[in-house]
Amino acid sequence: MTDSGAFSDLLAANNEYRRTFTDSGLTGRAGRGLAVITCMDSRIDPLALLGLQRGDAKILRNAGARVTGDVLRTLVLAVYLLGVDRVLVMPHTDCRMASATDSDVHELIAKEHGIDTRSLEFRTVPDQDAALRRDLVRIRTSPYLPPDLAVGGAIYNVHTGGLIPVEV
Numbered sequence: 268m269t270d271s272g273a274f275s276d277l278l279a280a281n282n283e284y285r286r287t288f289t290d291s292g293l294t295g296r297a298g299r300g301l302a303v304i305t306c307m308d309s310r311i312d313p314l315a316l317l318g319l320q321r322g323d324a325k326i327l328r329n330a331g332a333r334v335t336g337d338v339l340r341t342l343v344l345a346v347y348l349l350g351v352d353r354v355l356v357m358p359h360t361d362c363r364m365a366s367a368t369d370s371d372v373h374e375l376i377a378k379e380h381g382i383d384t385r386s387l388e389f390r391t392v393p394d395q396d397a398a399l400r401r402d403l404v405r406i407r408t409s410p411y412l413p414p415d416l417a418v419g420g421a422i423y424n425v426h427t428g429g430l431i432p433v434e435v
Contacts, residue, residue: 293322296350301325302342304402305357306332306364310425313357325351331364332357333390334402343411353417356402358395360424365395395422396433403435 301324303313313319313326325345327338334356345351358365369389376384392398403420406412420433
């Protein structure tokens with residue numbers, strides 16, 4: 268780490284974690300055959316809310332829980348090399364990415380921070396349900412993934428802890 272002062276709390280926590288670490292026997296495979304695509308929102312604890320343990324699933328996170336090209340690339344690796352045979356796409360309620368457009372985000376960052384971000388695509392989701400359905404179809408129709416891959420979607424409610432299944 269470049270600035271150990273800024274990360275001293277994390278290094279101290281890691282030293283404590285290492286003292287009780289017992290997961291050295293885990294492999295890189297998804298023990299329960301699951302990949303979860305979810306948002307980077309810190310209110311989401313995907314393992315806990317799905318009743319999973321470390322090693323059970325591959326967790327892919329990005330802003331808005333979108334199925335991007337990089338997510339598809341990662342899913343191909345997870346399916347063919349790491350034991351994934353089912354995928355859950357799980358955006359959430361109260362998502363900042365669902366409350367604005369890309370233009371809004373570009374303008375906000377430029378106004379508040381003086382940075383021009385127009386070369387970036389933020390993939391905001393003004394219609395979260397429609398975006399989730401499109402992303403499920405994108406996985407299901409990918410020529411790089413098996414046609415029998417189990418693919419499901421649900422919206423996680425950050426206020427109740429519940430999942431709202433979405434069918435395509």
